[in-house]
Amino acid sequence: MYFHGTSQVNDRGHLEIGGVDTIELAHQYGTPLYVYDVALIRERARGFQTTFKNMGVKAQVAYASKAFSSIAMFQLAKEEGLSLDVVSGGELFTALVADFPVERIHFHGNNKSYEELEMAVQKKIGCVVVDNFLELDLLQEICEKNDYIMPILLRVTPGIEAHTHDYILTGQEDSKFGFDLQSGQAKEAMEIAVKRSHLDILGIHCHIGSQIFETTGFKMAAEKLFDTLKEWKEESGFEARVVNLGGGFGIRYTEEDSPIPVSRYVEEIIGDVQTHVKKLNMKMPEIWIEPGRSLVGDAGTTIYSVGSKKEIPNIRQYLAIDGGMSDNIRPALYQAKYEAVLANRVNDKAEETVSIAGKCCESGDMLIWDLPLPKANHEDYLAVFCTGAYGYSMANNYNRITRPAVVFVEDGEAQLVIKRESFEDLIRLDLPFQSKSKILK
């Protein structure tokens, strides 16, 4: 069994994370329960930042908060000196409530509303990553109205196909994100932006996709960005101060995955960038990256209570848990794979193969297929590893299932950072039906 971060088995045979017994957590906070290993998040944040420092490259490491956003998470990111990538008014609002330094907030998204852009301008955030021509116009208008000059990056699609699931590919030419490089659209956007009185164009951005292991795609994309910048400098005199290479660094969900340590992602990609920049005889700009999954993915573990069992002789055994696609939609959406153990009997030998079923009314609500486990029953707990990214943040209320609680654990202590949703929370926005029917009256 592969244990991430501080996860280990304690002398009661229970899964322990951050020095805290997960079964005690389950008793105290109920299940399903998201448990985050704070030390592992810190280790990753420092790994990225120290490597840049050691390479002598000025950088910002922005946490892509879509992976898991909450006030406590943003406070932790602030404490670790990270910047923050937000993609909606809601994420921005959460960051402001968390008192995140506004100058380190970067605002992304392919269809930011007027209100969202105005919020960004009025709060004087560090940077808007402009995605399209409409936004170039809206942002100029809003900045003029508010008498503020907004630093911007232009998001470009470099035409790189990274090896990952189709739904999380973003750098290819046919993408909904950003200005296309190939057709000259990106250059046109740059030429417009440099002329705008209230936009300060810092440079360009690209993000080629997510859960990528090889550094080749990143290097190819980076080289393409620098070749483009060289061309723009020669043709239009525009010189970039920042190049943002996005996120997408892969992590280990199962033994099929072979990521490299975060320091090596940076060393390999930035090493290549340094060589390329030298070759082009350019000045090294500041480099920004936006890791999400690699900062929080394997720091998260979900603890479920085991429930019913169904055996179809000679075909399959289903073991149901008290959550599913409502707290983790990734298996249903991307056929994502996970590893799991019985959290209360980690050392027990596997005796059978079961498929873990969620409790939603959907046949597709299957968390893990064909998992070897000890014989389990309703008194057991299942721990699913590596659920820290795009788990809670994609959780939903399908079937009016309440979203789980989230705890942070570190140095033998646990703290609740998101309360479990209640039934009252579920109906908070509902209004009664005012019937107009004459027949029923």
Ligand SMILES: Cc1ncc(COP(=O)(O)O)c(C=O)c1O
């Ligand atoms: C623009 C942008 N930056 C950063 C990320 C973070 O990606 P990851 O969580 O794979 O690091 C994403 C999501 O894929 C993204 O769309």
Ligand SMILES: N[C@@H](CCCC[NH3+])C(=O)O
């Ligand atoms: N939500 C996706 C990643 C999306 C990345 C956003 N650009 C996942 O769970 O893998």
